[in-house]
Amino acid sequence: MRKTLYSLAILLVSLSMVLSACASQATPSPEAEVEAPPEETMEEVTLRVLVHQNPPMVEFMEAFNQKFMEKHPNVTVDMSVVNANDLATVTQTRLTANDVDVVDMFAFTNAALPYMKNVEPPNWQTLIEAGYLLDISGQPFLNNYYPASIADAGTYNGKVYQINLGTVSYSGIYYNKALFTEYNLAVPTTWDELVTACETFTAADIPCMTAGGKDGWPIFVGAYGLIGSLYPDQAALVEGLWTGSIKWNDAKSMEMWDKMKVYAQNMMEPGASGIAGDAAPGRFASGAVAMFSGGTWYAAAIEAAEPDFEWGYIPFPGSDNPEDNKYLFGKYDQGWVIAANSPNTEAALMYLADFSEPANYQEFANTVGFFPTQPGATLDTQIGQEVAPYLENFRVGYEQYWVAPKGAGQYANPWASYFQPFGEFDDAQELADKVQEDLQSGLDASQ
């Protein structure tokens, strides 16, 4: 019996050791000292970097990592690439598992504003409050960036947690210059001109517009110009929706829904829902379609797919008044954060510092097509030139402000993809009523 008890005791001790090992990961320490030691004293480290799938960016990062490792021979960079839709999940999982050092994280947006009731805080806020992101306030490389970008996209409660790497626009259209010339069409600056252009191409059996619809959102993101031409101040739009001064089924919004129906049913090519996000630029560059509604980040992929292909980029003309169509809507895109738990904080800070050097950042901006957040940098590529005339009218878009109230239905957003053939609806009024009803239900529930 003594032997049995002895065995049992060993078993219990072993089990408790296993459980202790599972639970022994360090408590997050966002306030950790982050002063880098002299590099020669650093041990061999493997720096674990997580980025999302964006072919030009991944290509740049691979080259940058190589340069970084040559400069810092004691550091090996181990970079993982995940689908953009999975980035939030993988980030959360790897941060909590203490399995990553540097993460590509989208800018801090969708904060709960004072007029919003009964909403959940965004993930980035929860991660900061749980102590998973390193406070990088005061790091010298922050001075390389526009203070506004640091404040707007990477700061929370007065502390800096992210350097944001650029802004992008998602409310424009790429157009095929050769096809527009061949069919004697002017580049559309109004909705009517866009409709006419599409009718012309469709009559010639050329699909008017494509998008990487397999990922879902590219179908509706392309139509942001329709929302933007009606509501150029998208922060005010979100507040209006929350306070009830704007409704998705009022007369003004109905104009948007009627046009979205045309966009989904007459402009977007049938089958677009099967095209993967990173395949769409290639399809456009092949010359098979006349236009491609999408973000500026696709420019590099279009050029890579067909370097000689001639294209242009314009704001989506959602209104018949050209003055309403001068806006480009977009967002602060990706940034870098460092895991507070990282055992490789010094190497991670060196990584961000090297990345932020003007020459490296300039190359990054040109490769990826971001509008720079460093004062000295310019976007020297074609997309930079195409967008330059509209940059003074750049606005942060609805998606970056919107937070849905709890209880809101699944249709409480202005997406063109709700229309057939991509969605269930065929009647614009019916859809507008449904969207407003779903939103109102959440607003009523939050009172």
Place this chain on the structure above:
Amino acid sequence: MMAYHFGRGRARLSPYFFLIPGILLYLIIALGPSLATSVFSFTDATGIRGAPIHWIGLENYREFLLLGQASRDNYAALGRTLIFCFFVTTIQFGLGLLVAMLVNQRLKGTNFFRTLYFMPVILGAVIQGLIWSLFLYPLGGPMDQIFEFFGKRSEFFGGPASEAFGWVIVVQIWANMGTTMVIFLAGLQTIPDELYEAAQIDGASGWQVFSNVTWPLLTPSVNTNLLLNIIGSLQAWQLFLVLIGYRNGTQVLGYLVYAQGFGQTSGSMVNPFRQGYAAAASIVLFFLVLVLGMVTQTYLRRREERILG
């Protein structure tokens, strides 16, 4: 009377000590997380370790079952789960039985066909999804060309919710029919040939042989398949994730749990992770599976007793 093989006195307890590792493993891996889920369902947990967790009582259940249009959408997802279960169970069951009877014939090539029909089972959900995404590619994929031949068009997985949902049912059946077939095949091979010979001598027709010999003696396989199909289809979510993603009007409860727990993504909006709320949804799903599973099992047990005695 059988002798007790584990000694006398305190030594009689030794089997229980040997059971301890297994029980602990079960507690840690299976029961523990299940109990934790039910506890989390009363909190606002995000799943982010270190984030504050508050006890909010029945709030998650109130929100899931009663709050606004979102709760009505949840009921719609519940209904969709039952529809999915009904179609997958009945079609997969029927097809599995039919195919098992075909590949149980003494014909050349039956091993090849058994392997062929079972092969989808060994592919993971991602591979299954990739195969069907290519097969149903709406810009010239094989099925698109068949549709085009008949003058039809479809966006398949990217089309209206009801259509996309129907295609997921097809893929789910394709992916799992092999398991149903193998269980039936095993059952068919336990039926003695003498019974078939006797039936033939008695002049029984093919249908009479099936209904009076095959079907009753397949009862254990029928029961196993029905239970597995019902529970498997009620819990399905991976194919929805791989084939459709977060799309209005297509979610079943299993996918809803995933989407709420890990923040469904729409455009550049990533919704907050709500694992407390997802835990409440999973408890609702658990009770649905439990009730349907128990009702089915009770019915099947009585049926088995009635048929096999």
